[in-house]
Amino acid sequence: MKTSLSIFLLFLTSMVLAQTRPNIIVIFTDDQGYADLGVQGSVNDIKTPNLDALATNGVRMTSGYVTAPQCIPSRAGLMTGRYQQRFGTDHNGTIPVPLEEILISQRMSDAGYVTGMTGKWHLEPNHQQPEWIRENIPAIRDKNKYTPRDIPRDKKMPYFPPARGFQEYYYGPMYNILANYDLHGNDIEQQWIEESGFRLDNQTNAAVTFIERNKDKPFFFYLPYFAPHVPLEATEKYLSRFPGDMPERRRYCLAMMAAIDDGVGKITETLKANGIYENTLIFFISDNGAPLKIDKKDIPLTHKGGAWDGSLNDPWVGEKGMISEGGIRVPFLMSWPAVLPKGKVYDRPVISLDMAATAVELASGSKPKELDGTNLIPFLTGEKEGDPHEALYWRFWDQAAIREGNFKYLSAGEREFLFDVSTEEHETKNLIDEYPKKAKSLRKKLDSWAKELKNPGIPEGPIGSEKRWYDHYFQF
Structure with missing residues (x-):
């Protein structure tokens, strides 16, 4: 019973x-x-x-x-x-x-x-992923350039x-x-x-x-x-x-x-x-x-x-x-x-x-x-107050960023920016000289997050293909 x-x-x-x-x-x-x-x-x-x-x-x-x-x-x-x-x-x-x-x-x-x-x-998998191709299709690992046809459908099906x-x-x-x-x-x-x-x-x-x-x-x-x-x-x-x-x-x-x-x-x-x-x-x-x-x-x-x-x-x-x-x-x-x-x-x-x-x-x-x-x-x-996240993070190509509250720290190669993205000026005014301590604090948190990643670290050195964008959009 x-x-x-x-x-x-x-x-x-x-x-x-x-x-x-x-x-x-x-x-x-x-x-x-x-x-x-x-x-x-x-x-x-x-x-x-x-x-x-x-x-x-x-x-x-x-x-x-x-x-x-x-x-x-x-x-x-x-x-x-x-x-x-x-x-x-x-x-x-x-x-x-x-x-x-x-x-x-x-x-x-x-x-x-x-x-x-x-x-x-x-x-x-796609033909622009050489690391995966070399490991999973060794017969073509030494090919100079891969094309979509190089990846058989049966290799894609598990994904x-x-x-x-x-x-x-x-x-x-x-x-x-x-x-x-x-x-x-x-x-x-x-x-x-x-x-x-x-x-x-x-x-x-x-x-x-x-x-x-x-x-x-x-x-x-x-x-x-x-x-x-x-x-x-x-x-x-x-x-x-x-x-x-x-x-x-x-x-x-x-x-x-x-x-x-x-x-x-x-x-x-x-x-x-x-x-x-x-x-x-x-x-x-x-x-x-x-x-x-x-x-x-x-x-x-x-x-x-x-x-x-x-x-x-x-x-x-x-x-x-x-x-x-x-x-x-x-x-x-x-x-x-x-x-x-x-x-x-x-x-x-x-x-x-x-x-x-x-x-x-x-x-x-x-x-x-x-x-x-x-x-x-x-x-x-309204059951909970405050921000859902202490901070949000990004790392892509030669760029990395963190947003904490209204402030956003952004590095693009050797260039650094600090923005208040809640204002009308958002990313048209670099505040890094006005708030150097804030920028340093955010950079430290960004570095700490990046150490947890599969390929650790923040991009350093000259910016690559993104340079034309940053030269155009960030003229200040």
């Missing part, structure tokens, strides 16, 4: 937990600058009514950061909840996220959530979403899709398929289909839209919303953001129709700032290399590739209608690492000690 009662109570507890734990959706855009969200008020040509409504019904972070100004390391930090320098994925050309690292998808699956994803992954904790997936940034369900909601045997249509609409439909399939269970869904990153493409449905004289790259960016915004609207309507909107926590974050290429040239869309994607970082200084505010300070929203205040603007520093910490603590009741993020919910509801 006692055994039966214990089993019943355990079942009852699990049922209550399943009903109260929120569903979690993480929307992660690609190369979207801070300005390109209507509610930011930075520009007047962007149209994002559904994202603006998400902010109106939730919390908008005005000091929301990512861990790196580049795709792979930023995503590595997001998905592990750890500073990616701890395991060596410092930039696109280092290593893929090691298989020993536990991803948030695995943690959520272990907590009893159904996990799913669609869109851009970018955490598998793809199905092997990294995602139970359901419609994975692929463009039109070559690895899926185990179709857009009609049917289970299919894992296979690669060639998709048609528009990539962003497909990613939205994959998210909506997942929600419909799992509306009666707690779920975690990762939606890394491949936009407004190049190649720029959009349908007339979205382009027609932005007539008039403007750079064509800007028009396409606006159209792609409109497609994402429509997608967010479709997702929220699906949640409401199924009665789960109130208990769904949605994160909306960009992976890094926009690549302005300094002068924002409106080169033809047929250009195959890197180029301005039409997005803007106003009012912040710099761009993708820099750990100035323009490269790492991004759109950052959270909405959970049942719990979070509506229309709150939160100005204290938060970071993408906080997604994993928040999600896993809500799902399991505790945060693993190895995670670097913080559960943001108590800070946003």
Whole structure:
């Protein structure tokens, strides 16, 4: 009898937990600058009514950061909840996220959530990672230059979403899709398929289909839209919303953001129709700032290399590739209608690492000690006061930085800066001569953090490829 009662109570507890734990959706855009969200008020040509409504019904972070100004390391930090320098994925050309690292998808699956994803992954091995290639494909270790074809698919598969904790997936940034369900909601045997249509609409439909399939269970869904990153493409449905004289790259960016915004609207309507909107926590974050290429040239869309994607970082200084505010300070929203205040603007520093910490603590009741993020919910509801972090840290290429409170210390090669990023002057006035003790204190903390990393230390000596950016943006 006692055994039966214990089993019943355990079942009852699990049922209550399943009903109260929120569903979690993480929307992660690609190369979207801070300005390109209507509610930011930075520009007047962007149209994002559904994202603006998400902010109106939730919390908008005005000091929301990512861990790196580049795709792979930023995503590595997001998905592990750890500073990616701890395991060596410092930039696109280092290593893929090691298989020993536990991803948030695995943690959520272990907590009893159904996990799913669609869109851009970018955490598998690539041809720009010679260290990994030499170790894992020794037959070509002495090759002078590697190409994408040098890495067989079977070498990538252990790093793809199905092997990294995602139970359901419609994975692929463009039109070559690895899926185990179709857009009609049917289970299919894992296979690669060639998709048609528009990539962003497909990613939205994959998210909506997942929600419909799992509306009666707690779920975690990762939606890394491949936009407004190049190649720029959009349908007339979205382009027609932005007539008039403007750079064509800007028009396409606006159209792609409109497609994402429509997608967010479709997702929220699906949640409401199924009665789960109130208990769904949605994160909306960009992976890094926009690549302005300094002068924002409106080169033809047929250009195959890197180029301005039409997005803007106003009012912040710099761009993708820099750990100035323009490269790492991004759109950052959270909405959970049942719990979070509506229309709150939160100005204290938060970071993408906080997604994993928040999600896993809500799902399991505790945060693993190895995670670097913080559960943001108590800070946003007012249950806790003060900053969620004592300090935030960055190290990328020949740059390193720390933000503590409102002060940010930044080193770029042999140049040093101290800014109060809460002021109107933010990174346009170097305060290092006015507050030398503060700069020294922050540098010491930055040095201490850097000693914990896989490749310890802060970059020293002359700056490399970033020099042109710092010569252009930091003329003081």
